[in-house]
Amino acid sequence: MPDSAQKPVLGILGGLGPAASCYLYQMLIDHTPAQRDQDHIDLLLCSRASTPDRTAFITGESQADPLPFMLRDAQRLADGGATVLAIPCNTAHYFYERIAAAVPVPVLNMPALVAAEARARGCQKLGILATDGTLLGKAYQLVCQEQGLAWAKPAPAQQAAVMRIIYDQIKQGRRADIAAFNAAVDDLKAQGCTHAVLGCTELSLVKRDEHLPDDFFLDSTEVLCRAALRACGVEPVGF
Amino acid sequence: MPDSAQKPVLGILGGLGPAASCYLYQMLIDHTPAQRDQDHIDLLLCSRASTPDRTAFITGESQADPLPFMLRDAQRLADGGATVLAIPCNTAHYFYERIAAAVPVPVLNMPALVAAEARARGCQKLGILATDGTLLGKAYQLVCQEQGLAWAKPAPAQQAAVMRIIYDQIKQGRRADIAAFNAAVDDLKAQGCTHAVLGCTELSLVKRDEHLPDDFFLDSTEVLCRAALRACGVEPVGF
Known part of the structure; x- marks a missing residue:
């Protein structure tokens, strides 16, 4: 051998x-x-x-x-x-x-790689779509800081919807509530985000299944x- | 922990x-x-x-x-x-x-499990859709014998097509030539097969992608x- x-x-x-x-x-x-x-x-x-x-x-x-x-x-x-x-x-x-x-x-x-790619793509403010745990742990906030990028997270009601998508829908093998997802995205855009990271690998499955566009989303799994x-x-x- | x-x-x-x-x-x-x-x-x-x-x-x-x-x-x-x-x-x-x-x-x-399931499903003669290596090694022929099942393999021209589907199409990430696949299946049916095993895990991908019916095919991956x-x-x- x-x-x-x-x-x-x-x-x-x-x-x-x-x-x-x-x-x-x-x-x-x-x-x-x-x-x-x-x-x-x-x-x-x-x-x-x-x-x-x-x-x-x-x-x-x-x-x-x-x-x-x-x-x-x-x-x-x-x-x-x-x-x-x-x-x-x-x-x-x-x-x-x-x-x-x-x-x-x-x-x-993964978060450091995403932030470097966001910067390379000309991102000015990165929206963070992630679990409560990721947001509380500040993984994306810290790597944005290192790359000199502003960041934003969804407002509480929209963040609660993101958590439901991850835990009650995707992790249970169901389709995402895409209207709720889009409401979170709209909230990030209203806060001035030029891009958003799908900062939970379950949200990468939403991108795959709902054909989310590459120009706004950075997919952490990709x-x-x-x-x-x-x-x-x-x-x-x-x- | x-x-x-x-x-x-x-x-x-x-x-x-x-x-x-x-x-x-x-x-x-x-x-x-x-x-x-x-x-x-x-x-x-x-x-x-x-x-x-x-x-x-x-x-x-x-x-x-x-x-x-x-x-x-x-x-x-x-x-x-x-x-x-x-x-x-x-x-x-x-x-x-x-x-x-x-x-x-x-x-x-896997072949022993398939043969047992074929028998349980009332199979009388099992067609073997598999690689040349699997056929030469007789894995399915032997387990059919153990279960008292008759078996058949595709005629040489159809077997060559099965090999092309596995190696030149599926293993290269391409779609199967479904007309060639169906010709191999028709050959097995003409030989009296009541069922056929997808006896190559690449052929399980053909079942998934082409929606092959469950009543004739036993999928070795399933x-x-x-x-x-x-x-x-x-x-x-x-x-």
Whole structure:
């Protein structure tokens, strides 16, 4: 057997939730220039659906800490041969520094990658569509600050609707209430946002299923997908 | 952290090819009764796309042996906590006994599960739609014999078309030539087949995308999905 230890292997710390991880996996396949199986990247995916809810812990609603699960799985992915890790859950990036410090391989930082892309696309003010946990943890606010970008979040009523879309609709395998989604987007536009990040991987599923336009939305899953392919030596196609 | 070592964990020996593995992952999600992330099963997926082609090795066209890759990955999945393994590649089941003997956890036998289901559905003669490697390895012929089922395979010209659909179309991310596919199916029906197995996980993608009917086709990925969910304590819904 040829020594494949030299070959890049993507480790996906996933299941947060499973549908979002599966969508990243499909996206990696779809955007790889491939004529045969062996043209695709090797990857290990840990879909640990039993990881406690990230938002519930960050907001203090639950004492069940997801970090020990993520640390154990990140280490197992590295032990299994992953050479770079991706975490297809924006809210989990609340724990980014602690995960990145604990494993011997690089970990892609999804919010930081999104903010850099927003800046490159000429964004002046970034709307943040995300969970309460992501907003409370300030992952996007901090990376916007680092990139010199203004930011805004939906007003409370619209944010409550975003949470319902994520938890009561998408995570339950249902379609999003697109009128409620558009109301949140309109609120961000009224606040002067030139772009908005789909800063929850469940909202990436809304973009896919409702064909949301690329000119206003930055899709965190798409940004992560491109970075992951490049980290594995593949130049993505078809975006 | 609660000890999750007691919880079932599905290990997927995948990437053979990646699109078929991703489809199994999506199917597992879609057929789990879930109101939240934590209702889904935990799983580890090794998408080792670099595994040498199974059919090319079995037919002698290539000397690159996929077995050492699969043995290493199967062991790693077990080491990582998988309590049961699934292999979403029919052709790889040529190596089933050697993989099952090498790991300390049960490995689902996709052709055996399909043949049992065919018998339960009253099949009299099973058409085998599969790769040249699967046909040469006789995985389906042997399990049909065990279940007392007659079987047939497409005539050479139609089998060549099936191979083109798998390798030149589906594995390259293209749509299947459905006229050529239907010609192979007609050939099986002319040979008296009451049912046919989509005995290549790439052909499961043809069923999904072309809406092939459930009354004639047994989809090996669907059979594997149901068995995998049950092995993890979940009764599948929505089939």
